[in-house]
Amino acid sequence: MTGSEQAPTFDIDRPEFWELCYQQGRTPWEYGRHAPPLETFMKSPYRLPPGKVAVLGCGTGHDAVYLARMGYEVTGIDFAPTAIQSTYQKFLQAGVAGKSAFLLQRDIFDLHEYTGYFDGIFEHTCFCSIDPAHRRRYMFSTRDLLKKGGKFLAIWWIGERHGEGLPFSVSRDEIFELYDGVFSFDIVYEPQDSFPQDQGKELLTLMTRL
8 A cells, every 4th residue: 555645544454444445535556557567577587487376455456457367367365345346347357257367355364274275476565554563474374375486476665654654664674584584585676667656665576485
């Protein structure tokens, strides 16, 4: 979630908070298309290997439908009903719903039956939108969802925030310290084609689950 607009004051760990954001149009992270750095990376020789890819906190589904169109078996995961419905409509329009694209209206911390199920994971501004107290739990969730040797592609929002409001502050060092020893870092760089509002505030990493 990026932008300076304040969201309604509720428990961010509950879907009701995010559902109200969508219903009231308080979605500064919504740019109306998939992330340009994702497309650039996926057209490179280092793109994710073929397989099952989970998109965590998929929102309205722009990134998820792009990956499905690229030939992956995609599972978009979000717990806000409006986000799930918007993603489903995009899957339908792309002709991939129920074929190579699926949805889970679930909490990303409650997916234990999918342990070791996915070949890849994609994250884009999900990490900066969860309570910072849950970040280590998030790391273990990404580890558990992946097969050994699975790939974790992430576009992290990197920035320092003062005061209340989303997104929460994230540093490069925190990412490295959190994932070191659990994942190997294969590729790390600052995208040059981020959305204008996010220029200089994103870090792309490709990791492998050890």
